Every structure is written in C-alpha cells, then in structure tokens.
Amino acid sequence: xxxxxSEEQRLLKESVDGLLADAYDFDARKKYMxxxxxxxxxxxxxxxxxxxxxxxxxxxxxxxxxxxxxxMIVMEALGKALVVEPYLATVVxxxxxxxxGGSAEQKAKYIPGIIDGSKTFGFAQLEKNSRYDLFDVVTTxxxxxxxxxxxGEKFVVLNGENADTLVVTARTKGGQRDKAGIxxxxxxxxxxGVTRKGYPTQDGLHAADITFTNVEVGADAAIGxxxxxxxxxxxxxxxxxxxxxxxxxxxxxxxxxxxVEYIKTRKQFGVAIGSFQSLQHRAAxxxxxxxxxxxxxxxxxxASDFTDAKERSSAVAAAKVQVGKSLKFVGQQSIQxxxxxGMTMEAKIGHYFKRxxxxxxxxxxxxxHLRRVSEGGGLLA
Amino acid sequence: xxxxFTKEEIAFREEVxxxxxxxxxxxxxxxxxxxxxxxxxxxxxxxxxxxxxGWGVTHWPKEYGGxxxxxxxxxxxxxELQSYPAPQPLAFGVSMVxxxxxxxxxxxxxxxxxxxxxxxxxxxxxxxxxxxxxxDLASLKTTAERKGDKWIINGQKTWTTLxxxxxxxxxxCRTDKNAKKQMGxxxxxxxxxSKGVTVRPIQTIDGGHEVNEVFFDDVEVxxxxxxxxxxxxxxxxxxxxxxxxxxxARVGVSKExxxxxxxxxxxxxxxxxxxxxxxxxxxxxxxxxxxLKALELTQLRVVADEGKHGKGKPNxxxxxxxIKGSEIQQTTTELLMEIIGPFAAPYxxxxxxxxxxxxxxxxxxxxxxFNNRKVSIYGGSNEIQRNIISKAVLGL
Numbered sequence: 212x213x214x215x216x217s218e219e220q221r222l223l224k225e226s227v228d229g230l231l232a233d234a235y236d237f238d239a240r241k242k243y244m245x246x247x248x249x250x251x252x253x254x255x256x257x258x259x260x261x262x263x264x265x266x267x268x269x270x271x272x273x274x275x276x277x278x279x280x281x282x283m284i285v286m287e288a289l290g291k292a293l294v295v296e297p298y299l300a301t302v303v304x305x306x307x308x309x310x311x312g313g314s315a316e317q318k319a320k321y322i323p324g325i326i327d328g329s330k331t332f333g334f335a336q337l338e339k340n341s342r343y344d345l346f347d348v349v350t351t352x353x354x355x356x357x358x359x360x361x362x363g364e365k366f367v368v369l370n371g372e373n374a375d376t377l378v379v380t381a382r383t384k385g386g387q388r389d390k391a392g393i394x395x396x397x398x399x400x401x402x403x404g405v406t407r408k409g410y411p412t413q414d415g416l417h418a419a420d421i422t423f424t425n426v427e428v429g430a431d432a433a434i435g436x437x438x439x440x441x442x443x444x445x446x447x448x449x450x451x452x453x454x455x456x457x458x459x460x461x462x463x464x465x466x467x468x469x470x471v472e473y474i475k476t477r478k479q480f481g482v483a484i485g486s487f488q489s490l491q492h493r494a495a496x497x498x499x500x501x502x503x504x505x506x507x508x509x510x511x512x513x514a515s516d517f518t519d520a521k522e523r524s525s526a527v528a529a530a531k532v533q534v535g536k537s538l539k540f541v542g543q544q545s546i547q548x549x550x551x552x553g554m555t556m557e558a559k560i561g562h563y564f565k566r567x568x569x570x571x572x573x574x575x576x577x578x579x580h581l582r583r584v585s586e587g588g589g590l591l592a
Numbered sequence: 593x594x595x596x597f598t599k600e601e602i603a604f605r606e607e608v609x610x611x612x613x614x615x616x617x618x619x620x621x622x623x624x625x626x627x628x629x630x631x632x633x634x635x636x637x638x639x640x641x642x643x644x645x646g647w648g649v650t651h652w653p654k655e656y657g658g659x660x661x662x663x664x665x666x667x668x669x670x671x672e673l674q675s676y677p678a679p680q681p682l683a684f685g686v687s688m689v690x691x692x693x694x695x696x697x698x699x700x701x702x703x704x705x706x707x708x709x710x711x712x713x714x715x716x717x718x719x720x721x722x723x724x725x726x727x728d729l730a731s732l733k734t735t736a737e738r739k740g741d742k743w744i745i746n747g748q749k750t751w752t753t754l755x756x757x758x759x760x761x762x763x764x765c766r767t768d769k770n771a772k773k774q775m776g777x778x779x780x781x782x783x784x785x786s787k788g789v790t791v792r793p794i795q796t797i798d799g800g801h802e803v804n805e806v807f808f809d810d811v812e813v814x815x816x817x818x819x820x821x822x823x824x825x826x827x828x829x830x831x832x833x834x835x836x837x838x839x840x841a842r843v844g845v846s847k848e849x850x851x852x853x854x855x856x857x858x859x860x861x862x863x864x865x866x867x868x869x870x871x872x873x874x875x876x877x878x879x880x881x882x883x884l885k886a887l888e889l890t891q892l893r894v895v896a897d898e899g900k901h902g903k904g905k906p907n908x909x910x911x912x913x914x915i916k917g918s919e920i921q922q923t924t925t926e927l928l929m930e931i932i933g934p935f936a937a938p939y940x941x942x943x944x945x946x947x948x949x950x951x952x953x954x955x956x957x958x959x960x961x962f963n964n965r966k967v968s969i970y971g972g973s974n975e976i977q978r979n980i981i982s983k984a985v986l987g988l
Contacts, residue, residue, distance in 0.1 A: 212601070212664055213594045214896045220593070280593050471986050491982035498981050499916060502909045506889035507882075513595045529882045585871070585878035590885050591850055 259328030290461025305332030312435035333374035371419030372409025394437030535577030663899035674844025719763030736765035841917035
C-alpha cells in the first residue's frame with residue numbers, strides 16, 4: 212500500500228502544474244474564453260507538446276501508456292486552473308472509447324490526431340428524457356447496406372460545437388430503456404444531416420445541442436459491438452466520472468486555499484475575519500470535506516483497473532457521491548466566506564463554484580449515484 | 593500509488609483473523625456485538641490471552657515487549673480487532689501511560705510498571721479532566737506539594753473512565769502555582785488504594801457506569817512516583833494525546849456496526865417488508881457506508897504516510913479522523929435506533945449486567961445511542977479538533 216506518487220508521476224505533476232502556473236492564470240483564462248470556440252488552440256498545442264494529450268494511449272498507438280493515476284494528476288491540475296479546453300471530452304472520453312473499443316483501423320485513424328492536438332471530440336450521449344441513465348437511448352442507428360443511418364437529438368454535448376468528430380450513442384434495436392441494442396458510432400461533425408446549435412455553459416465551457424437527420428456513416432463508424440455497446444459505454448463513463456472527481460478535488464483544493472487566504476487578509480471590526488471562530492470552524496469543515504473527497508478520488512482512480520465491472524461501478528459511484536457532497540459544501544461556503552465579493556464575476560472564487568456545480572450534474576449527480584450504490588447492495592458487501 | 597495490500601500484508605491479516613477466530617471467547621464477542629458492557633474479569637482474561645501471544649502491547653518498542661510491526665501491520669491488527677469484534681487493549685495503560693513511561697521514565701519505573709501494564713496486572717486510569725478543566729485542561733487545580741520524600745496530593749478529577757476497576761492512576765498535578773498555567777504541571781503516578789483516594793460513580797444518560805469522580809484528600813505518594821521532570825507534565829500529556837492519532841477513527845468499530853445494521857434491517861419488518869427494503873432507510877445506510885469508506889481511505893493515507901515519513905510531522909489529513917470517525921459512529925447508532933423504532937422504549941435498569949438471557953437484542957440499542965454522544969466530546973471535543981485544523985493546518 213502506497214499513496215505516494217512515483218518519481219515519474221511526481222515529475223509529470225510538476226510539469227503540468229508548472230505549465231498551467233505560467234500559462235493559465237485567471238486573466239489568461241478570460242482571454243482564452245474569448246478566442247474562437249471559447250478556448251485556446253495555442254494552449255491546447257502546448258498540452259500536446261508536453262505529451263499530455265497522448266498520456267493514456269498505448270505506446271504502440273503513439274502514446275505514453277500512462278495509467279489512471281497520471282490522468283488523475285492531470286485532471287486535478289486542470290481543476291485547479293479552471294481549464295476550459297476539452298481534455299475530458301477528447302482525451303478521456305473519446306480516447307477511452309478508442310482505447311477500450313476501437314479497432315486497429317479506428318485507432319490508427321483517430322488517435323494520432325488527438326495526440327498531436329489537431330483534432331477534438333464531443334460525446335453525444337444525453338437525450339431529452341434520458342437524464343443520467345446511459346442505457347436510455349431513443350436516437351436510432353439503422354443498418355443501411357454495410358453502413359448505418361443515424362437519427363435523433365442529443366443535448367449538452369461538451370465541446371460539441373468545436374469537435375471534429377462526435378462519439379454518438381444510438382439504438383440499433385430494442386426499446387428506449389433496453390440495456391441491449393445500443394451502439395457507439397464515430398460521426399464526422401461535418402457529415403450531411405448533422406446540425407449543431409452551440410452555446411456557452413454556466414461554467415465557461417462550451418456545449419451544443421445536436422440533431423442527426425438521416426446521417427449516413429460507414430460500417431467502420433461503429434466502435435465495438437453495435438448491438439451490445441453498453442458495457443463499453445459504462446466503462447468509459449466511469450473513467451470520465453473518475454476524471455471529474457479528480458478535477459473537482461483540484462478545484463476544491465484551490466477554492467479552499469483562496470478562501471483561507473481571503474479571510475486572513477479581509478479586515479472587519481479592525482481584525483482579519485479569519486480570527487473569528489465561526490469562520491475558522493467553517494473552513495475546518497471545508498478541509499474535512501476536501502480530504503474525504505480526495506480519499507474517494509484516489510479510491511475511484513484505483514477502481515478504474517478493477518476487472519469486475521460491478522465492483523468498479525459501485526466504487527466510482529460512491530466516489531461521485533462523496534465528491535458531490537463535498538463540492539457542494541466547499542463551493543457554497545467559499546462564496547459565503549468571501550461575502551459580497553464572492554458574488555461577482557470579477558472574483559475567481561465564483562468560477563470555481565460554478566464549475567464544481569456543473570461537475571455534480573455531469574454523468575450522474577449525488578442522489579443518482581447514491582441510489583445506484585444503494586440498489587447494488589451497499590458498499591460493504 | 594498503490595492502494596492494495598501486499599501479499600505479505602494479506603497473509604498477516606489472515607493470521608490475525610485466524611487467531612481471533614480461535615481465541616476470542618464467543619461470549620465476549622456476542623456481548624460486544626450487542627453493545628453490552630464487559631465485566632472486568634472478561635476483559636482481563638482476553639488481554640492476557642493477547643499478551644501471551646505477544647500482542648498485548650504491539651506498538652511498544654521491541655525491548656519492552658512490542659512487535660516491531662510496520663505501521664500497515666498495526667493498522668491491519670487494529671482494524672481486525674475492532675471489526676471482529678474483540679476488546680481493544682486497555683488504552684490507559686497500553687496507549688497512554690506506557691509510552692510516557694518508556695519515553696520519559698527512569699529505568700526503575702520501566703522495570704516496575706511496563707510488564708505489569710502489558711499483562712494488566714495493574715489496571716490504569718487517567719487523572720486529567722477536572723470539574724473546571726475540560727477542554728481547557730491546562731487550568732487544572734489538583735495540587736501535589738512536595739514534603740520531604742513525599743508528594744501530598746489534594747483535589748478532584750472527573751470523567752475518570754473505569755476508575756472503579758483501577759489499581760493505578762496517572763495524574764496531572766499542579767506543582768508550581770506561580771508558573772504560567774502549562775508550565776507548573778507534573779505527571780505523577782500512584783496507587784488507587786492509597787489512603788485519601790475516594791471514587792464516586794457517575795451514572796451516564798444511558799444508565800451505565802463507565803465514568804467516575806475521583807477525590808484526593810491529603811494523599812501521600814512517594815516522590816519517586818514522579819515521571820520525568822518536575823513541571824514538565826504538560827509536555828508529557830501532549831505527547832500522550834498525540835500518540836494515538838489513527839486509532840481514534842474507529843473505522844473497524846463502525847464497519848462491524850454497519851454489518852450488524854444490514855443484518856438486523858433484513859430481519860425487522862416495517863410496513864409489511866424488511867426495513868432494508870425501504871429506499872429511504874437504505875440510502876441513509878449507504879450514505880454512511882460511503883462516508884466510512886472515505887474515512888478508511890483517509891486513515892490509510894495517514895498510516896502510509898507515517899510508515900514512510902515517520903510520526904514526526906503529522907499528515908494534515910490526520911485531524912479529519914477524530915471528527916469524521918465520531919460522526920460516523922454516532923450515525924450508526926442512529927440507524928440502529930431507526931430499525932427498532934418504538935421498541936427502543938423499554939429501559940432495563942440492570943441492562944449492564946449482560947448475563948440476563950431473557951433480554952433480547954434490542955435492549956442495548958437505545959443506551960448505545962445515548963452513550964455514543966460521548967464520542968464527539970471526549971479526546972478533545974470536535975470543536976477543539978476544528979480549532980486544531982484551523983490553526984495547525986489552515987494557519988488561521
């Protein structure tokens with residue numbers, strides 16, 4: 212048992228923290244958000260240059276063969292700096308589908324573009340009525356000749372407006388909530404019949420609602436088994452949740468630091484407000500919440516390698532519950548302890564709160580995952 | 593980073609489990625599972641079994657009977673002990689006064705006291721808190737005045753756990769009234785059979801008798817019973833309280849209780865179905881299990897850190913253990929209360945005896961709920977813990 216980072220992991224952490232410290236302060240972030248698409252291609256290229264976009268891919272695919280811990284390190288750093296670039300959608304999610312389900316041809320076609328930073332992706336999964344159930348799919352993929360025809364509507368697709376390629380979940384057979392009959396398809400975003408309506412999200416990222424009308428793709432568009440894609444979808448969704456937990460820990464960590472710094476310097480009644488015990492105890496409770504979340508983020512990171520899918524899902528769901536509770540407390544109290552200034556767009560603290568809030572509602576909120584663990588027989592079993 | 597136990601650690605866990613399975617008297621295990629109090633004889637019998645195996649004072653240095661285990665082995669041992677469940681070693685002797693004696697005591701004191709602590713030949717109790725000195729312990733007023741080769745001790749201690757069984761007490765006494773409050777305190781040990789020592793029981797809200805008031809009226813104690821240096825007692829007290837950082841989370845205790853909750857909730861019916869099938873109850877239970885998993889991981893982080901970097905610089909996460917550990921213990925007792933609902937009401941005045949076979953399993957649930965309010969108060973209340981985090985960790 213060892214919680215320390217290896218020498219290589221420590222160096223990775225130093226390099227990503229260093230890069231973001233130089234290139235991603237709050238003012239730089241504001242600048243990046245005003246660029247085309249709402250994020251910085253130049254920054255993305257820097258991530259590519261440092262090898263960060265190729266981390267999880269096998270060396271034979273041109274990557275570094277890094278594991279879950281490395282992704283955790285990067286996501287925590289991205290969370291601290293409130294990075295708006297599409298790492299999760301491109302490297303973690305699309306990369307995950309390709310790594311775990313892609314054919315040799317698909318890997319060769321798509322992975323190099325991720326690693327060198329030239330291509331980004333979006334995950335078109337959420338539907339009007341699906342909420343958090345990954346198997347609740349109405350969008351259809353019908354066989355036509357060798358290929359497929361995709362029809363349906365997807366919502367809040369992160370990086371959907373900018374993505375070169377969309378990873379789309381679609382039903383190849385069965386009814387809306389059948390667990391069998393779901394496939395995963397790679398669809399070029401400029402394919403005929405794809406309509407995208409993009410918009411900024413609450414936390415400064417960008418997303419799109421996307422309509423697929425008679426979109427024709429080849430047989431090579433399907434990742435894995437088009438009639439039984441749910442296990443793959445669940446695995447990649449778990450990896451995305453693990454990454455979100457780490458990002459949240461990074462954001463909470465920084466949020467608490469900023470808050471403690473603020474109450475040490477803000478004076479009222481002639482003294483620093485951090486000298487008041489009610490505020491000290493609140494900050495202490497924020498620390499407790501953060502450390503409990505950090506522990507579960509580590510637990511989930513380790514769980515990504517569990518061979519038993521049920522065990523993995525239960526561990527990841529448990530982590531999302533703890534992180535969800537912690538982020539709500541830390542996020543809300545960070546604003547409270549900042550007082551009026553915390554309510555303003557100019558202060559960084561509110562942006563942590565907004566990102567944290569959106570993380571809770573991505574790929575299952577606290578109640579959703581609590582129910583999953585509960586219905587699965589609990590965590591001790 | 594690797595959160596799995598090594599092969600050796602897993603083998604060690606098996607060895608520990610096997611030993612408990614073959615050596616913990618079943619009656620003791622049953623009583624603990626049902627939240628009953630054990631008699632002095634039962635506890636001492638078990639501790640001597642442990643000591644015979646060489647596991648009485650596991651974390652002491654080898655020369656005084658310790659095991660030389662790694663921090664992870666200590667963790668595993670404690671976890672298995674708590675979750676079996678079997679009685680933990682008597683903290684006052686093994687975890688508190690023992691380490692003070694082998695660290696600050698003289699050779700004669702080590703020879704005289706340590707083997708007797710290990711075998712529980714002496715039952716020790718702790719003389720720290722006083723009626724006017726709880727969280728503000730350094731304001732204590734009990735005095736020890738030197739007269740020739742003797743101390744004359746006067747004053748009162750309170751919340752003295754299981755003093756009714758005790759042979760010996762370690763006591764913080766004021767030995768210099770003119771010094772600043774932390775500076776004039778000495779650490780003195782003496783026999784509870786000394787003339788002038790009176791023990792008065794305090795009945796707690798659960799009806800039990802765990803704690804006592806202890807009065808000292810001109811108690812004569814040999815001067816050589818001073819541990820370490822005169823007026824340095826506060827340093828030793830801080831050392832003592834900082835010594836057991838990880839055991840305080842009591843993760844194993846809560847684990848065992850959660851297993852019991854699942855078992856009982858599957859048996860007891862409410863609304864025509866087992867309580868466990870009520871989604872609201874089940875989600876509360878699951879939420880508690882998740883909190884405990886997080887705490888277990890936090891505890892492991894602290895343990896691994898101490899193993900690697902020594903105990904000198906505490907891991908900041910260690911201050912989380914007391915707060916969360918106590919909250920979770922209290923939640924488990926609340927969940928038990930929910931399971932039995934209206935059947936929590938009957939009060940058995942002799943519930944403590946534990947030998948009455950006619951008492952069913954519900955008897956100790958309400959008392960245990962009432963009793964567990966103590967865990968966020970003792971050992972430095974949770975408010976004191978928050979003070980520690982805000983000062984020592986956050987620098988406020």
